[in-house]
Amino acid sequence: MAPKKRETRKRKTEDPGEDGDTEKEPRSGEVRRRNIRGCSKYIGAHVGIQGGIWKAVDSCVAMGGTSFALFLGSQRSWKRPALDSSAADKFREQCSLHTFDPAHILPHGSYLMNCGSPKEECKLTDDVFEKSQALLVDELSRCSRLGLTLYNFHPGSSLGTITTEECTEKIATAINHAHQQTPAVVTVLENMSGQGSTVGGKFSELKAIIDKVRDQSRMGVCLDTCHAFAAGYDLTAEGGVKAMLDEFDQQVGLKYLKAIHLNDSKGKVGCNLDRHEDIGKGHIGIPAFRDIVNEPRLDNIPLILETPGRPGFEYAEQIELLYSLFDKKK
Numbered sequence: 561m562a563p564k565k566r567e568t569r570k571r572k573t574e575d576p577g578e579d580g581d582t583e584k585e586p587r588s589g590e591v592r593r594r595n596i597r598g599c600s601k602y603i604g605a606h607v608g609i610q611g612g613i614w615k616a617v618d619s620c621v622a623m624g625g626t627s628f629a630l631f632l633g634s635q636r637s638w639k640r641p642a643l644d645s646s647a648a649d650k651f652r653e654q655c656s657l658h659t660f661d662p663a664h665i666l667p668h669g670s671y672l673m674n675c676g677s678p679k680e681e682c683k684l685t686d687d688v689f690e691k692s693q694a695l696l697v698d699e700l701s702r703c704s705r706l707g708l709t710l711y712n713f714h715p716g717s718s719l720g721t722i723t724t725e726e727c728t729e730k731i732a733t734a735i736n737h738a739h740q741q742t743p744a745v746v747t748v749l750e751n752m753s754g755q756g757s758t759v760g761g762k763f764s765e766l767k768a769i770i771d772k773v774r775d776q777s778r779m780g781v782c783l784d785t786c787h788a789f790a791a792g793y794d795l796t797a798e799g800g801v802k803a804m805l806d807e808f809d810q811q812v813g814l815k816y817l818k819a820i821h822l823n824d825s826k827g828k829v830g831c832n833l834d835r836h837e838d839i840g841k842g843h844i845g846i847p848a849f850r851d852i853v854n855e856p857r858l859d860n861i862p863l864i865l866e867t868p869g870r871p872g873f874e875y876a877e878q879i880e881l882l883y884s885l886f887d888k889k890k
């Protein structure tokens with residue numbers, strides 16, 4: 561279903577106040593969310609957790625999003641304080657109050673983790689692989705306690721000292737270990753831009769990891785548009801989005817596609833740089849995002865912005881822009 565056009569004053573007076581509407585702010589996030597109810601696309605953004613993890617839900621609602629991503633704790637520390645049970649309860653309550661399906665919430669793993677880290681990198685007591693494996697278990701446990709079913713992370717990096725094949729083995733080892741230790745959260749690998757020695761720029765590398773995981777029902781993939789473009793998928797070409805999804809289906813399988821990161825790219829196609837740009841302001845451009853928003857294979861999965869979101873073109877505006885790209889005739 562296509563989203564409706566702008567709210568009229570008439571509609572507003574028929575339905576006053578309920579969503580905190582004011583004269584100054586004629587279309588709150590809640591109103592915009594209501595307008596797109598029943599739409600098959602779930603567009604949102606990565607939101608902060610400052611002040612309490614449950615605040616992520618309110619932030620998403622305020623920006624008119626219908627899906628969101630969040631970190632599960634500080635990006636600076638390997639060891640985090642235990643998740644407070646009242647905070648977890650509040651998070652679940654907020655999700656249910658605003659009718660978020662867990663399948664539309666995509667926690668993002670810590671940037672500290674490198675599940676492909678070679679042993680050679682360890683400095684006696686500082687083994688990044690061991691610490692990454694432990695953090696993966698911790699983060700999956702947090703997901704379960706928050707009622708979440710997906711968990712997205714960057715596969716890892718060989719740091720140039722082991723082969724890609726060896727690196728994918730280590731990543732799969734960490735995932736198998738974490739699956740054993742935790743209940744049924746789906747681990748979602750993110751495609752990478754092909755920068756440096758990161759693994760996951762090629763779909764075949766994601767497949768190589770999945771193939772080595774025992775419980776493949778707990779595996780998924782999140783495709784980042786900026787990373788795909790930087791890795792060489794020309795989304796600006798006629799049919800470029802379809803071609804990428806066709807190739808993904810052939811090499812990995814669409815059943816694994818659990819989410820999209822919607823980012824424009826500062827760099828050109830094939831640049832291998834992981835540099836996100838606001839929607840329509842980079843080298844990917846609006847026509848490709850129109851194709852994405854109208855692609856039926858991307859129905860009912862979270863489509864998450866991770867763009868700079870500059871003042872005047874923040875997430876709320878970018879979400880509204882993306883919803884406006886729907887083909888109204890459909």
Ligand SMILES: [Zn+2]
Binds near residue numbers: 668713714750
């Ligand atoms: Zn990411």
Ligand SMILES: [Zn+2]
Binds near residue numbers: 784786834836
């Ligand atoms: Zn990125």
